[in-house]
Amino acid sequence: MSSPRPGFRHPDLPKNDLGYTRRDYEGAASTLCAGCGHDSISNAIINACFELSLEPSGIAKMSGIGCSSKTPAYFLGKSHGFNSVHGRMPSIATGANMANRDLVYIGVSGDGDTASIGMGQFVHIVRRNLNMVYIVMNNGCYGLTKGQDSATADRGSAGKKGRPNPFESIDLCELAIALGAGFVARGFSGDKEQLVPLLKAAIGHRGFALVDVISPCVTFNNTAASTKSYQWVRDHMEATATFDFIPPRKEITTQYEKGTTQSVTLHDGGVVHLHKCDESIDVTRRRCAIDALEQHREKGRLLTGILHINETLKDTHEILETTETRLNTLMEKDLCPGNRVLQDMMENYR
Amino acid sequence: MKLQGVNDFVIRFANVNGSGSASANALFAKSVFRLGVPVSPKNIFPSNIQGLPTWYEVRINEKGNLGRRGGYDVVVAMNGQTLKKDYEDLAPGGYFMYDSARQLPADFARDDITLIDMPLTQICNREFEDPKLRQLLKNIVYVGALAHLFDMEFSILTDSILSQYKKKPKLGEPNIKALELGFEYAAAHFQDTCQLKVKRSNTLTRHILMDGNTATALGALYGGATVAGWYPITPSTSVVEAFDRFTGQYRKDESGKKKVAILQAEDELTALGIALGASWNGARAFTATSGPGISLMNEFLGLAYFAEIPVVLIDVQRTGPSTGMPTRTQQSDILLCAYASHGDTRHVLLFPCDPKECFDMTADAFDLAERLQTPVIIMSDLDLGMNDHICLPPEWDDARTYDRGKVLDGNQLESLTEKWGRYLDKDGDGICYRTIPGTHPKLGSYFTRGSSHDEFAAYTEDSDTYQRIMLRLGKKWQTAKGLVPKPEIQISDAGSGYGAVFFGTSTQASREALETLRSQGIIINTMRLRGFPFQDEVREFIDRHNTVFVIEQNRDGQMRTLLINECAIRPDKLVSVTHFDGLPITAGHISASIQQILKPQTQKGGAQ
Structure with a gap:
């Protein structure tokens, strides 16, 4: 059972452009295990939304089932949330987005929820390019049922039970890029400095934005033999680039040296400046992005950061050519053609 | 002796799927309809695109009996694969039309039928250049011949062609020519051959001829649906296709953009998920599917x-179980839909019996779903959805507003004096107040979930709270009884001990069968079910009779089971009359079944 956090707040807490404090973006107290990576991601979501000055009531939280999918109760308590059924969040998010195109949709899923039971819905929401942020809290195991391997567990990786996973793993980022996603990023729950700007950029992107966050399960999958442990990820992660995210309406003050930085303007007016350490990775090109992931995988390294970005794609509403007005605000006069039209129409059936 | 009569016979067209016969056969049926004569066409088609046998059965009945009658009096035999069976099953005294390009085999030796040998291939090869057109127009030629045989007003047919090809008159010309060729050949060779006639009648006045799926789609248009998720499946596909067509015409804003979002999903899970997500977010949404979906x-x-989300679901039932017979009809999803999903669940069902009711009930379903905050399932079927039916035109009251149910807006949230709870029953009717995301900057947010929750939508494993919520859902079910349409009860004889229950597409055939029995002195009162949950009237109707026949199109008597279960009826009181071969139920089957059941009783003490 989740409980509310204490209600007092210090008057000097910093406020954002809307006059809200960070507390206005928090939710109920977490019931996950102490040290769970998921709680760090919840905090990163809170920071990102606070710092972007998003209206909490303008955000909808969507999730499936599993440890990850419980977290929407622990952030953005003033936003509506929908904890649906296992692996089906994408369809609920699609319908919700069709009804109201103006909300910010933050979906939270896990590796079981996405890469196994929800794989069918996941690949199709990518194809539809639904405008949402899809966060995978990826710990390589099923926590709520006590640590079975998931489909993102690397072959040979072993959790608490000690038996190496014999099956090939699914790389959701590589899959999403192959399916044509316009924004694909990978973060680590232990690296807030990288994760918060990744989430902000994902929110700024219009269309489907996948943020796969490696999030160690402290109880079942944080062993020396696991590739989803805090230690392993720290030792093996590499970034495509360091980057700055400049939110919309903020003046750009920094000057970057020509040639070293690539800038991408997001749909909401925000800008991402990528400072590349490796010249060979051009994340705006799909093939190059997949190559980079494969090369790092072969070397036994985990590639993080913005893995692919493409701001030229149409989202679902643009593809369907739906009206700019939110469908859930349309009334009888907008929707019902009336009896005269009906009776005229009936002549076609006589 | 030749069968004879006016406006009362069944004609069957036996064709090869994909040969262009459907439009020609429909032209014939529509022409009968335009003569003001009650007509009921049934397309009996295979789950196949080209090459397999398909039949189109048209019943013409001045008295307005439009259920399937069973048997056929005329056959247009265009399919070599089924020729023998089509020949053998023709009623004695019937008429057998065939393409005389091929001679009938020697074992076609009946002497109780009339052969009508039409040189269809020969005529078309002689008159038309285009080989593709030759094939298609054979079908039109036989329609022209039938017009002569049945003494139909020829202009009705030509007018139909002209209006069909209004925009492409060039395509209409060969069709008119083909009609004339058929008519002329029959006039020259079959004068006075056929004694079955179709004569103009004034039986039909304002009526329309429409399929149920089109009417359902219109209901969704008028009911204000703005989101549809769907997955193609026979026989429901044409619901969303028609909705797409109608919204393309009537739901464009000033800039030409659509006031609707229709998404073809990857499966039925997603189709309903899309509808639910949209409904949760305040749009009217639906999906259409069939049993497997x-x-x-x-x-x-x-x-x-459990989370109390309104949604409208159209189930166009087909023959199960499993893949079953995808292109054949049944009423066999009743129990599946009534109790769908694990745990204690119950769902509101509506049973339309004709296209007008498809329209009315679909439009009403959106009100009902939002009022009750729960799924409402329209129980259509293949026969209703895909075949054309005669009915009165649907009407729309322009003063009507949509009932959005208990939804709080920003001002209402601010004016509340007590803490709002999403699952708090303030009115004692089991229905709580909901909010739509984004309604108010600070008030009214909540977390929707399928896990156990308390009155304030917080997760709970507290037994008392869980039971309280489940019992409150039970109370809501009681409220639903007052909102779903009541049964249509007809008491012909207050003293009769016999009642009959039917619903949906069993209605027409049941009424005709009971009329037949009545003429034999067996008076049976009737109740047509229109909705689930069942009201007290349903129970009372059953209580006042000694024996109640439950007529339905499935093997196991699913509606009977539902009645026994929901109304606590003694099982031996409800007697099943079932029909489940995949074809629409026939009046003859119903009357024969009831006669059979009553036989031992009438021997004992006579019919009441």
Whole structure:
């Protein structure tokens, strides 16, 4: 059972452009295990939304089932949330987005929820390019049922039970890029400095934005033999680039040296400046992005950061050519053609 | 002796799927309709695109009996694969039309039928250049011949062609020519051959001829649906296709953009998920499917029941179980839909019996779903959905407003004096107040979930709270009884001990069968079910009779089971009359079954 956090707040807490404090973006107290990576991601979501000055009531939280999918109760308590059924969040998010195109949709899923039971819905929401942020809290195991391997567990990786996973793993980022996603990023729950700007950029992107966050399960999958442990990820992660995210309406003050930085303007007016350490990775090109992931995988390294970005794609509403007005605000006069039209129409059936 | 009569016979067209026969056969049926004569066409088609046998059966009946009668008096035999059977099953005294390009085999030796040998191939090869057109127009030639044989007003047919090809008159010309060729050949060779006639009648006045799926789509248009998720499946596909067509015409804003979002999903799970997500977010949304889709949707139906999300679901039933016979009809999803999903669940069902009711009930379903905050399932079927039916035109009251149910807006949230709870029953009717995301900057947010929750939508494993919520859902079910349409009860004889229950597409054939029995002195009162949950009237109707026949199109008597279960009826009181071969139920089957059941009783003490 989740409980509310204490209600007092210090008057000097910093406020954002809307006059809200960070507390206005928090939710109920977490019931996950102490040290769970998921709680760090919840905090990163809170920071990102606070710092972007998003209206909490303008955000909808969507999730499936599993440890990850419980977290929407622990952030953005003033936003509506929908904890649906296992692996089906994408369809609920699609319908919700069709009804109201103006909300910010933050979906939270896990590796079981996405890469196994929800794989069918996941690949199709990518194809539809639904405008949402899809966060995978990826710990390589099923926590709520006590640590079975998931489909993102690397072959040979072993959790608490000690038996190496014999099956090939699914790389959701590589899959999403192959399916044509316009924004694909990978973060680590232990690296807030990288994760918060990744989430902000994902929110700024219009269309489907996948943020796969490696999030160690402290109880079942944080062993020396696991590739989803805090230690392993720290030792093996590499970034495509360091980057700055400049939110919309903020003046750009920094000057970057020509040639070293690539800038991408997001749909909401925000800008991402990528400072590349490796010249060979051009994340705006799909093939190059997949190559980079494969090369790092072969070397036994985990590639993080913005893995692919493409701001030229149409989202679902643009593809369907739906009206700019939110469908859930349309009334009888907008929707019902009336009896005269009906009776005229009936002549076609006589 | 030749069969004879006016406006009372059944004609069957036996064709090869994909040969262009459907439009020609429909032209014939529509022409009968335009003569003001009650007509009921049934397309009996295979789950196949080209090459397999397909039949189109048209019943013409001045008295307005439009259920399937069973048997046929005329056959247009265009399919070599089924020729023998089509020949053998023709009623004695009937008429057998065939393409005389091939001689009938020697074993076609009946002497109780009339052969009508039409040189269809020969005529078309002689008159038309285009080989493709030759093939298609054979069908039109036989329609022209039938017009002569049945003494129909020829202009009705030509007018139909002209209006069909209004925009492409060039395509209309060869069709008119083909009609004339057929008519002229029959006039020259079959004068006075046929004694079955179709004469103009004034039986039909304002009526329309429409399929149920089109009417359902219109209901969704008028009912204000703005989001549809769907997955193609026979026989429901044409619901969403028609909705797409109608919204393309009537739902464009000033800039030409659509006031609707229709998404073809990857499966039925997603189709319902899309509808639920949209409904949760304040749009009117629906999906249409058939039995196999309902099986997949069970998961989401349970969520919608427990989290109390309105949604409209159209089930165009087909023959199960499993893939079954995808292009044949049945009423066999009743129990599946009534109790869909694990745990204690119950769902509101509506049973339309004709296209007008498809329209009315679909439009009403959106009000009902939002009022009750639960799924509402329209129980259509292949016969109703895909075949054309005669009915009165649907009407729309322009003063009507949509009932959005208990939804709080920003001002209402601010004016509340007590803490709002999403699942708090303030009115004692089991229905709580909901909010739509984004309604108010600070008030009214909540967390929707399929896990156990308290009155304030917080997760709970507290037994008392869980039971309280489940019992409150039970109370809501009682409220639903007052909102779903009542049964249509007809008491012909207050003293009769016999009652009959039917619903949906069993209605027409049941009424005709009971009329037949009545003429034999067996008076049976009737109740047509229109909705589930059942009201007290349903129970009372059963209580006042000694024996109640439950007529339905499935093997196991599913509606009978539902009645026994929901109304606590003694099982031996309800007697099943079932029909489940995949074809629409016939009046003859119903009357014969009831006669059979009554036989031992009448021998004992006579019919009441």
